[in-house]
Amino acid sequence: MNRSRTDDRAKEPRVDRRIRVPEVLVIDSDGQKLGVMDTRDALRRAEEQNLNLVEVAPTSRPPVCRILDYGRYKYDQKQAAKKKKKNQVVVEIKEVKFRPKVEKHDYEFKMRHVERFLSEGNKVKATIMFRGRELAHINIGEAVLKRVLAALDGKIIIENPPRLEGRNMSMQIAGKPGAFPKKEKAKIVVDGKEQEEEEEDLPDMEDEDEDDEDEGGEEAAAEPTPT
Numbered sequence: 001m002n003r004s005r006t007d008d009r010a011k012e013p014r015v016d017r018r019i020r021v022p023e024v025l026v027i028d029s030d031g032q033k034l035g036v037m038d039t040r041d042a043l044r045r046a047e048e049q050n051l052n053l054v055e056v057a058p059t060s061r062p063p064v065c066r067i068l069d070y071g072r073y074k075y076d077q078k079q080a081a082k083k084k085k086k087n088q089v090v091v092e093i094k095e096v097k098f099r100p101k102v103e104k105h106d107y108e109f110k111m112r113h114v115e116r117f118l119s120e121g122n123k124v125k126a127t128i129m130f131r132g133r134e135l136a137h138i139n140i141g142e143a144v145l146k147r148v149l150a151a152l153d154g155k156i157i158i159e160n161p162p163r164l165e166g167r168n169m170s171m172q173i174a175g176k177p178g179a180f181p182k183k184e185k186a187k188i189v190v191d192g193k194e195q196e197e198e199e200e201d202l203p204d205m206e207d208e209d210e211d212d213e214d215e216g217g218e219e220a221a222a223e224p225t226p227t
Helices: 003-011 039-048 070-087 104-119 132-151 206-222
Strands: 023-027 033-038 052-057 064-068 093-098 123-129 156-165 168-175 187-190 193-196
Touching: 023 039, 023 052, 033 039, 039 052, 039 064, 052 070, 064 070, 093 104, 093 132, 104 123, 104 132, 104 168, 123 132, 132 156, 132 168
Parallel strands: 023 064, 093 123
Antiparallel strands: 023 033, 052 064, 123 168, 156 168, 187 193
């Protein structure tokens, strides 16, 4: 038998003739406690109702079994697990990158994403990317991060303050409870059917980073070396 299949079966409750103990505490299909019974008598009672005898508390003394429809029981357990998983809040860290000399429209575009990420319950890592000689003026990049903090004043918690790491300066923030109510996605009508409007994605800046490195290198090479 396949090992993974064996492991899955081991996680399932013992049912019917897989219950090996001599006696069990039985609860019937209506939830009424029938008391301690010989396992064979309990199994016979379940079969008379076209139901199963399911061990629901194997560590009890004696083990507790219920008379029920095991197929329906498994389905209900699966649906409950799905619902629990759906209700779980998964917090992600979303990175939003800025330039030290960010243009107004680009700054506003990035800030909309920052607020959206926070409204979804995620954390945001705001990063300033320096290129070439911009590293000599890190105060300009720091001013951008302070501008972000000022725009969100009173709504956020600063988990990691601005800090320089290599050629990047970054900070991490999280929204205060209730500060960013989640917005419903706008709906548009296409061919008579409602569809959720797709969100605008942040542009991929990786290629731009490579161009910046080249540009930064060219600038450095063009500088005359002092004698």
